Amino acid sequence: MSGPHRPIGHPPRRAHAAARVLDLLYVLQAIVQRRRRRVSGRFRGPYDWRRLCALGVILTDLAVLTIANVLLGARLLGYWPGTNAILGGLLLSIIIIRLGSPRLYHDWIAMGLLQVGLGFLLVNDPLLTTVWSFALFCLLLAMVATLMTWIGKTMDIKGGVWLAAGGLTNFNCIAWAIVGRYAAPHVEPDIVLAASMLFLGLSIIGLGFSSRKHP
Structure with missing residues (x-):
């Protein structure tokens, strides 16, 4: 048959x-x-690696300060959820503009502005009480993670792997935000945003040290 x-x-x-x-x-x-x-031609200046490391340290410090402030319950005078993200995003954009002058690194600047947007979102609604604000929060986090991954993959120096890895890790923050919203104990959005900025800061530090040896 x-x-x-x-x-x-x-x-x-x-x-x-x-x-x-x-x-x-x-x-x-x-x-x-x-x-x-x-x-x-990006970040080829003799001192660019130092500026990148300094930027990464600043972002990391702001993130750690936020995490400690929330977890330890030591509310700093005048602190409000999202303010450190706003400051970190502005510093990121300003320093990158200085590093790239006279050219503009639009992808990096956009990443800083997304941090600012996330910060203002929490300033207006610290607990993301509405579905729309939470959805926008997750969307902006996804855009930051995507930009980090894209920038890392398209850099021609080996330090780009730090940003790519940080971007992929940053996608976990979205899952954490979703689980933390509907599971107990509740996770404050400010902690999630701080973790995202922590990954970004550490990635930039790694990028800076790696680009130091690049001709």
Whole structure:
């Protein structure tokens, strides 16, 4: 008995799907390579690595201060949820503008402005009481994580892996925010945002030290 008849000249659907995935990967690789050539001159100054490390330390300190402030219950006078994220985002944008002058690194500046936006969101609604504010919070966190990953993957120096890894790790903050909202004990959004900024700060420190040896 002969087996089931198979149409001739029509490859299986899996082959079509695999071919499409490969085509997509080739396109993404081409986009990344083209982007690397465009940003190849970034952070090549003799002291840029120090400024990056200093920026990373500032962001890390602000994040740790926020985490300690919330976990230890030692509410600092005048502190309000989100204020450290606003300060950190502004410093990130300003320092990157100085580093890139006269060129503007729009992706880095956007990352700083997203931090500012997250901070203002918590200033207006510290506990994200509405569904819309929580959804916007998660969306902005996802945009920060995506930008970190994109910048890290498209950098032409080995330190870019720090940002890429930090961006991928930052996606966990979104899951943490979702679980913390509906599970007990409740996790304050300010803690989640501080953790996101902590990953960003540590990634920038790693980028700075790695770019030190780059010619």
